Amino acid sequence: MPLDYQIAERTLANGLRVVVSEDHSVPNVTVNLWVKVGSRHEVEGRTGFAHLFEHLMFQGSRNVASGEHFSAIMGAGGRLNATTWFDRTNYFETVPRGAMDLALWMEADRHGYLLDAVNQENLDNQRDVVKEEKRQSYDNVPYGNAIIDIYAAIFPKDHPYHHATIGSMEDLDAASVQDVHEFFRRYYGPNNTVLTLVGDLTPDEGFDAAERYFGSLPTIATDARALAYPLPPLPGPLRDEHIEVVPSDRLHVAFRLPVDNTPEFFASSVAMDIIGGLATSRLYQRLVRREQIANGVSAHTMGLVDGVSLGFIGIDVADGCSADVVEAAACEELVRFAAEGPSDVEMESAKAQSERGWLSSLASQEERADHICHHVALHGDSGYINTFLDRLDEVTAAEVQQAAAWWLVPESRAVVAYLKQERVAQ
């Protein structure tokens, strides 16, 4: 179905790209900023820094006290947060229309004048908080570090995606106030940022407000390095095995995929769904339903910009079954799919489920703003939210087969296996 979310775009004199999407269904405005810096820009010895820096953005700026960003916005009826990822860092809040100006003023203050407030105490405190985030999400839960192992296995050692956004404890320890200053000056500026406003406002109101609060922020010197050379599929299979105290064996079968926002990426993403993502996927049907040698199968596709993307299939091995047998069966299905390609019903199912997923994600102003920022910041395309489904619809069965035959074959897999300790010890 054709989508027609309203999109208006303008670039301020200092380089800030502003997108406004008018939608009066709720008396709110979502403010969303994408800064084009993420963990792929980090240097050796400073992994995790982009994310630690994001935390410091909540610790005050020239006219905002430490912690006030949360308290002032939430107290005005806003919901807010920030996230860091390989390719970008984003900051967002959804506020009642009457608090939009406050939100923009606070964002401009920290995006322009953060360094006035950064100090050793703030840095030390947020370093501790981030280390607890890492322990909570990765180190203290079963399989928590699998995703980090997947990145390390699938991307070469010197590649920007080799290390996870959360970074290492040692590198977090090494971060200094000086690093914060240098990072801010290098990456945080209006011409390295996209601002999207979605909600109860007109484009002119949005552009005027952006100009009022962000117009005086100075342009920075950008020295964007060239993107990494496109990576081909892994030349041969890799295996990274962990024998740990986990409740059951879990396999992660990972692949390199083509760069995001390309027809090849869309085709590979449809292939991932048909192989492992749908409730009727090849692997779910065989491993979970028919042979019952796995309890669950899931597929994850991460579109990235720096020469390569990532896809992996998670398989929970059923108790008493062999992880090797499960992996061999999965490989058989990969070979079969690459040879025969998808059926008409599989294509129909993958597209229908993608459509619902996409429409659901556009249902809220928050996510819509995030999608807009994403595609303007990383692909220069403010109209993506309206055209994605049409582009997906153009993907053919032949393209899906071709993508699978090139990217999703057993010879190009990296398997990160978490195997239950006690059984191996017997």
Added chain:
Amino acid sequence: MTQHESVVERPEVSAPEPWSFPEAQRAELANGLGVVSYDIPGQYVISVRLAVPMPLDREPREREGIATIMARTLDEGTARHTAEEFAQLLERKGIALGAGVSESGLIVDVDVPKRNLGEALDLLSQAVREPVFPGNEVSRHIKIRLAEIDHEHAVPGQRAALEFISTYFDPAERASRPGAGTKATISAITPADVAAFHTANVVPCGATLVVAGDLSQVDVVSEVEDALGSWRGAALEAVESPEAARAADAARIVFLDRPDSVQTEFYIGCPGPDRRVEGGWAAYQVLGFVVGGSPSARIDAVLREDKGFTYGIRSGFRPRRHGGVFLTSGSVRADSTTEALGLLLEILDKAREGFTEAETQAGVDFIGRTAPGRYATADTVADEAAGLSLEGLTTEFTTASLRALADVDAQVLTKAYRRYVTGEWTVIVVGDASLFAEGVRGLSRGEVAILPA
């Protein structure tokens, strides 16, 4: 270039514009099924929820978890289709169908692009009216549930939650045992049991079907009538169970030993109210925010922003059908275990001394002014309506609670907190007991039992 002085003066926040919860249209079919719809323009994915009241204490004691197994196998084979065929029928139309149970009942969720609403209602109808519970599908879901139990025990937060209910509630109460059953009770379930449980409990009379989304050009009642109008089933006698009793020895500390944990997980609770509490539910929503709902709330202002012990600890009043629990949970750096637990209990106890007008107002504004955004999408509206229907409430309750925020001041908040929080905490700690159990004992906050995690 001169230094850029601050941009412009700090803007004032102007009063929010009026907003009200989406308006419901209500009808009842001849078979007793309630139909509630919310027309929300621009919401192109329609959310359908079928809520069937089914208190968990209807499960046979030795087959607990049967409601969960039934919910998970509703679409795994019906009179007309095998499990694989059914999954394919759903996916070809972009339909997501899932089902789960809570303390109060079964909710079947369906999300579907608007143009396929008719097909979705038809498949929903087949799943709830004609499931056949094939032996191999039931046994497969039993195996999956058994593995899930091992996984729940391995994740510290979930492990803590399981220990909490068994410590907090009287062992005679259903609430003291896992909602989705234990290994022993799950293993005992047969396909015939599931079919019998389904026949006895999944009936239209008293159930509610919620439809939310862009409903222009959709005749909801007629579509629902087509799909579910011929559904029959005897109404069940409603037996209201009283509030689940707290265990006589609930006010104590259980330390679950999880050697080498790099963090320690806390799960702390005491009684709380249900939604029908005298004086209103609104104050308790505000309390959750003020005590443990943000990085600036009382707990994280100290444990996160000052001490750096945690990524975040959350508090909130969790209403049950009758009565409720005030819960605080989260994890801290292992070597801060003793100090963090001491501080946490001190903050929770000290809040009895009262709340300031400023923090009260911030909480009132957060709960009230975030409502338009929290209920902006079809799925959140449908979830709210379906969940409340199982408690015998409608979204009028949501509207009334939001309106009642206007009467919540610091005095009301303090009184509401004191009414339930008396310092008699049930505390679950999951961490390395060999290193920290002595320290926790040293806090003198009650008897400390050490058990394996």
